[in-house]
Amino acid sequence: MAEMNMLHAINEALVIAMEADDKMLVFGEDVGHFGGVFRATSGLQDKFGKSRCFNTPLTEQGIAGFANGLASNGMTPVAEIQFADYIFPAFDQIVNETAKFRYRSGNEFDVGGVTFRTPYGGGIAGGHYHSQSPEAYFTGTPGLKVVIPRNAAQAKGLLLASIRDPNPVIFFEPKRLYRASVGEVPEGDYEIELGKAEVIREGSDITLLAWGAQMEVIEQAADLAKKEGISCEVIDLRTLAPWDIDTVAASVKKTGRLLVSHEAPLTGGFAGEIAATIQQECFLYLESPISRVCGLDTPYPLIHEKEYMPDALKNFEAIKASIKF
Known part of the structure; x- marks a missing residue:
């Protein structure tokens, strides 16, 4: 290493x-x-x-x-x-x-x-x-x-x-x-299989799903939730096409809740495809509507970048709302 x-x-x-x-x-x-x-x-x-x-x-x-x-x-x-x-x-x-x-x-x-x-x-x-x-x-x-x-x-x-x-x-x-x-x-040559999500933190109350830089954000949100007694399962999707439906669905069947977060705008973002698929796969297991915490439906704003970003606090509030639904 x-x-x-x-x-x-x-x-x-x-x-x-x-x-x-x-x-x-x-x-x-x-x-x-x-x-x-x-x-x-x-x-x-x-x-x-x-x-x-x-x-x-x-x-x-x-x-x-x-x-x-x-x-x-x-x-x-x-x-x-x-x-x-x-x-x-x-x-x-x-x-x-x-x-x-x-x-x-x-x-x-x-x-x-x-x-x-x-x-x-x-x-x-x-x-x-x-x-x-x-x-x-x-x-x-x-x-x-x-x-x-x-x-x-x-x-x-x-x-x-x-x-x-x-x-x-x-x-x-x-x-x-x-x-x-x-x-x-790791030093030297190694590969990570494409098309496989990774569960990086196990939990029982809600599944948090993201990719790229947004992983750090949802981990911070999971830490805030833990202080409130909420157990979050955290998954890094890693490959969006093809995406690992089985791993995400198995997690949601366990937790009963899903939050998907990405920087791209909400409308037309990949979280919508995930939400549609998971409600079809896990409908009878869901305890609350699937949440999407994403960027705003605007051009990316320079001066209002902090307001645009789906940060840890926005995700934390969505986690609490899902739990209290």
């Missing part, structure tokens, strides 16, 4: 994957000698050369299209979209080409080797063009996997699994935790 932050863990995962696979390329805006805006790719160009780690023009659609072309020819492209807010110009390539390439060729061709890395979420005073959480836009697209880690150790294992998965993966990295999340990370 070695202590490192999330950026270091991601960088180490990229190094390990590139050493093991000489067909792997890393590219994006400023990822070469500059190491990217957050320095996640620092040192890769020096270690592997400009032919395997290089800058692209400032065109997200071009980055995604180039990644599709490389992957269709047997390469392992890991493309960085500098901010998740700027993934929208690449949306057509990702949802209409990346996700459907294998299907429309009748499994004759695929781009399963492609991974898109992108920092997402708020909490850094980035304003409305550097703070969005667009994960739900991609969960409704068959053919894509969507993965979000909560800390450094998870980031390393999940990223290695994503790069090696035979399906296209969008790997959202919580930028607020890049340097804030420091912890013990």
